Amino acid sequence: MITTRSLTKRYGGTIALDDVDLNVSPGSIYGLAGPNGAGKTTLLGILAGLRRETSGELHIDARAGEIAVLPDTPRFDPWLTGREVVALARSLVDPNGPSGRVDEVLVETGLADAGSRRVGGYSRGMLQRLGIAATLVGRPRLVLLDEPASALDPGGRREVLDLIARLRGTATVLFSSHILADVQEVCDTVGTLDKGRLLFEGPLRDLLVGSAVPRYVVHLRGNADTVAARLTQASWVSSAEARSDGVLFLEVTSLADAEERLAEALAAAKAVVVSYGPEEVSLERAFLELTGGRPKP
Amino acid sequence: MSLLRLEFLRLKRTSRWLILGGVFVGFGLMGPLAARYMEQLLDIAGGDLDGVTIEFPDPVPADGIIQYVNNAVQVGTLVAVVVAAGALAFDSIPEMGIFLRTRVPSVWRILLPRLVVTFAAVSVAFILGVGAAWYETTVLLGALDSGAMLLGTLLGVLFLAFVVAVVAAVAQWARTMLATVMVSLIVLVTLPIVGIADIVGRWLPTRLGAALADLVDEGAAGDYLGPAAVALVAIPVLLGLAARGVRRRET
Numbered sequence A: 001m002i003t004t005r006s007l008t009k010r011y012g013g014t015i016a017l018d019d020v021d022l023n024v025s026p027g028s029i030y031g032l033a034g035p036n037g038a039g040k041t042t043l044l045g046i047l048a049g050l051r052r053e054t055s056g057e058l059h060i061d062a063r064a065g066e067i068a069v070l071p072d073t074p075r076f077d078p079w080l081t082g083r084e085v086v087a088l089a090r091s092l093v094d095p096n097g098p099s100g101r102v103d104e105v106l107v108e109t110g111l112a113d114a115g116s117r118r119v120g121g122y123s124r125g126m127l128q129r130l131g132i133a134a135t136l137v138g139r140p141r142l143v144l145l146d147e148p149a150s151a152l153d154p155g156g157r158r159e160v161l162d163l164i165a166r167l168r169g170t171a172t173v174l175f176s177s178h179i180l181a182d183v184q185e186v187c188d189t190v191g192t193l194d195k196g197r198l199l200f201e202g203p204l205r206d207l208l209v210g211s212a213v214p215r216y217v218v219h220l221r222g223n224a225d226t227v228a229a230r231l232t233q234a235s236w237v238s239s240a241e242a243r244s245d246g247v248l249f250l251e252v253t254s255l256a257d258a259e260e261r262l263a264e265a266l267a268a269a270k271a272v273v274v275s276y277g278p279e280e281v282s283l284e285r286a287f288l289e290l291t292g293g294r295p296k297p
Numbered sequence B: 001m002s003l004l005r006l007e008f009l010r011l012k013r014t015s016r017w018l019i020l021g022g023v024f025v026g027f028g029l030m031g032p033l034a035a036r037y038m039e040q041l042l043d044i045a046g047g048d049l050d051g052v053t054i055e056f057p058d059p060v061p062a063d064g065i066i067q068y069v070n071n072a073v074q075v076g077t078l079v080a081v082v083v084a085a086g087a088l089a090f091d092s093i094p095e096m097g098i099f100l101r102t103r104v105p106s107v108w109r110i111l112l113p114r115l116v117v118t119f120a121a122v123s124v125a126f127i128l129g130v131g132a133a134w135y136e137t138t139v140l141l142g143a144l145d146s147g148a149m150l151l152g153t154l155l156g157v158l159f160l161a162f163v164v165a166v167v168a169a170v171a172q173w174a175r176t177m178l179a180t181v182m183v184s185l186i187v188l189v190t191l192p193i194v195g196i197a198d199i200v201g202r203w204l205p206t207r208l209g210a211a212l213a214d215l216v217d218e219g220a221a222g223d224y225l226g227p228a229a230v231a232l233v234a235i236p237v238l239l240g241l242a243a244r245g246v247r248r249r250e251t
Helices: A040-047 A082-093 A101-108 A124-136 A154-166 A180-186 A204-210 A225-232 A255-268 A283-291 B003-013 B016-046 B061-088 B094-101 B108-140 B146-171 B177-194 B205-216 B221-248
Strands: A002-011 A014-020 A029-033 A055-060 A067-070 A142-146 A172-177 A189-194 A197-203 A215-220 A237-242 A247-252 A273-278
Touching: A002 A040, A014 A040, A029 A040, A029 A180, A040 A055, A040 A142, A040 A172, A067 A124, A082 A101, A082 A124, A082 B003, A101 A124, A124 A142, A124 A154, A154 A180, A172 A180, A180 A283, A189 A204, A189 A283, A197 A204, A197 A283, A204 A283, A215 A255, A225 A237, A225 A247, A225 A255, A247 A255, A255 A273, B003 B016, B003 B061, B003 B108, B016 B061, B016 B108, B061 B108, B061 B146, B061 B177, B061 B205, B108 B146, B108 B221, B146 B177, B146 B205, B146 B221, B177 B205, B205 B221
Parallel strands: A014 A197, A029 A172, A029 A189, A067 A142, A142 A172
Antiparallel strands: A002 A014, A002 A055, A189 A197, A215 A247, A215 A273, A237 A247
């Protein structure tokens, strides 16, 4: 659906995007993850036709009217009603579409009751949902969402993420977020952007398994320090970090080594074990390892 | 909901139509009154001037229109610039600009309804003001030359079209609505200053603003051929600049 080759954007001497090769498959929900200032908004702006690339190639398999864009903090003329905003969006992108479509998306986004109220009185969460309603009303094939849930409270965030998840199968979605948990929850494909460079692109599973260092988490009763000191001496343990609450993080040479030898090593260290198992790797940890940041234990 | 209806709603719900109408029609009603009763008004306001006597010539019909034009061209143009900037500087809030820009195949679809509705609103307000001033002048001071009135009104409308085109061009290059208003006013104020040199002044479209007052006061229509021709050339050039500005801007 979207292919870029060596896409570069410079603002004067500052490189906002550096040789980005992006591949977004049709029908996927693609999460563009990265910290603030990574270049996500610039990349989405170029894909939306709002900014021009300095160099590189860009191909989008959708016509202008089939692409819908939602900025991070959507704003509308405050004297319009919610229904009028959605009706305006429909008249611009899908004037021959079914007339009931406006009400349909208002219901879908939970704004049916507020549709006749002026937008000036909407909360931030309602504005975000209205933005999504205006985005979906034209039945786009490609949806570009810039930080759609970042500024919302937990309830609003939940609603927006559910709305995005419901788009699966009906449109290709590319959404950016610096909240990695959101990307991990909704997306099937992920691209990690940092300082303008695309560090990883592929299925979320590959990132979590491929990039992360194999770690085990051991819950112990009592002090974990002595056990940590003992285990550090093992050749298959790269490092051991004990927390005051009895949790021990072990970085191991491979998960297979740990499966084979950990139980025996814990017994030898006379550890009172509550539970243990491989650490479930989060996108945040994988991202920090990719970017050279230090993950929190 | 079309973009044209959006602009009508902007005028109606933000009360801009009321402000435009109030200013032009207000001056249209006040101008002839002031011309007719200036002496009495000064008597009431000033009272005894220590033996100094000011004698006014008897007011003539042209005075009613001159009063209207003097006020309407200054304050009316200021209001017209603000109203036009509010509609035409659609990127001043980038998220609103993105909403529109990403939904239209051509920038003209955004610009055209805004230009048409703004120009129509400003022109209708000006014409209503002329109508009010014409009627009241006829009642209070006597009949006016219809030909001069109609031609002067037409030239006034052309001046307002030039004003809207200036704002449209500035709006697409300035970043905010305030900057659009300020730069537009600077352009519109600077032109008459440049026009002090007669060789330049006789061609400037800003002269059209006062054409109505001059024509009813025995001015020659031929004096306005040059400014009208320049305005007719400048308006499409300014709109072309506006379209170019919209296209090149990154949001």
